Amino acid sequence: ANSGELAGRYVMLNQKGDRQKTVFLTFWSHFPRFITKFLLGGGALILLAFYDAKISLTEAALAILLITAALITIYLSILKIQKWLNERNYGKWDISKRILNDRPLLSEKITLLFLSIGKYLSYNLQFIALLAMWNPAILGVELFLSVIVFYFITALIPTFAAADFIIKGALAIYIFDSSLASEAELINASFIIWIFNIALPALFGTGIILKTNLLHSIKMRFSRGNRYGL
Numbered sequence: 001a002n003s004g005e006l007a008g009r010y011v012m013l014n015q016k017g018d019r020q021k022t023v024f025l026t027f028w029s030h031f032p033r034f035i036t037k038f039l040l041g042g043g044a045l046i047l048l049a050f051y052d053a054k055i056s057l058t059e060a061a062l063a064i065l066l067i068t069a070a071l072i073t074i075y076l077s078i079l080k081i082q083k084w085l086n087e088r089n090y091g092k093w094d095i096s097k098r099i100l101n102d103r104p105l106l107s108e109k110i111t112l113l114f115l116s117i118g119k120y121l122s123y124n125l126q127f128i129a130l131l132a133m134w135n136p137a138i139l140g141v142e143l144f145l146s147v148i149v150f151y152f153i154t155a156l157i158p159t160f161a162a163a164d165f166i167i168k169g170a171l172a173i174y175i176f177d178s179s180l181a182s183e184a185e186l187i188n189a190s191f192i193i194w195i196f197n198i199a200l201p202a203l204f205g206t207g208i209i210l211k212t213n214l215l216h217s218i219k220m221r222f223s224r225g226n227r228y229g230l
Contacts, residue, residue, distance in 0.1 A: 024099045032109075032116035035075045040120060041152020042067050048145040076109060123193065124148050130189040131181050138180050150175050168194075 043064050050060040082099060104112065124147045131147075132139040153175060154168050172186035181189075 021100065028104060028112065031078065032075070032112040033120070035071050035113065036116040036120050037152055037155045039068060039071050040117065040148055041155070044145045044148035044152065048142070048149055051142060051145060075113065076106070120151070123197070124151055126193050126197075127151075127189055130192060131185055134185050134188075135181065143180055146176055146180060 046055070046060050046063045046067075049055045050057060055063075079102070124144075127147050127150075128139070128144060131143065150172060154171050157167065157171070169187040169190040172181075172190060173183050176186060
């Protein structure tokens with residue numbers, strides 16, 4: 001899914017009208033997560049700086065308030081940007097066919113954002129739980145903030161699923177203070193999270209794909225005069 005979700009969604013959707021919305025749907029599956037990473041990761045980075053006495057409480061509170069206000073404003077007003085682009089589309093490409101007018105609604109945007117926050121925190125809590133299980137003495141505010149910052153930084157670095165735990169493990173060794181966790185604990189935690197969140201779901205997904213006639217589905221969608229109206 002992470003390697004070709006856009007192409008995969010386009011091929012697997014049956015109706016032409018649905019396939020035209022593939023980019024739009026993919027955008028709204030990623031945009032809330034993008035906002036969440038900067039919202040939580042940026043806030044945790046500022047709080048960690050305060051925790052290490054690098055900035056004052058007033059500076060930390062003001063920075064978090066400004067970042068939160070800016071991100072939420074961008075997130076809630078993105079439809080205005082979309083409409084502006086739609087009104088100024090160039091050539092024969094009609095953007096209106098590839099978006100849903102006035103969707104998502106405000107309530108749907110909020111729901112998507114909270115779902116994204118829940119997903120983001122689930123990875124953080126898994127990492128914290130593993131480290132705390134192996135070394136309960138390190139459990140505390142600094143560990144919690146460090147893990148959120150770690151996932152924020154790793155999210156900004158391009159990677160691919162097969163080597164995700166190797167890259168994250170190496171970055172964890174570089175980011176975390178040696179007093180919080182050992183190299184072995186960080187690498188093992190990254191590996192276990194990779195197994196249960198990426199490797200096993202990928203195997204199940206591969207099994208589902210292998211049970212379908214994927215090549216026939218692709219040929220049907222891209223062949224001339226096919227029933228999908230391409």
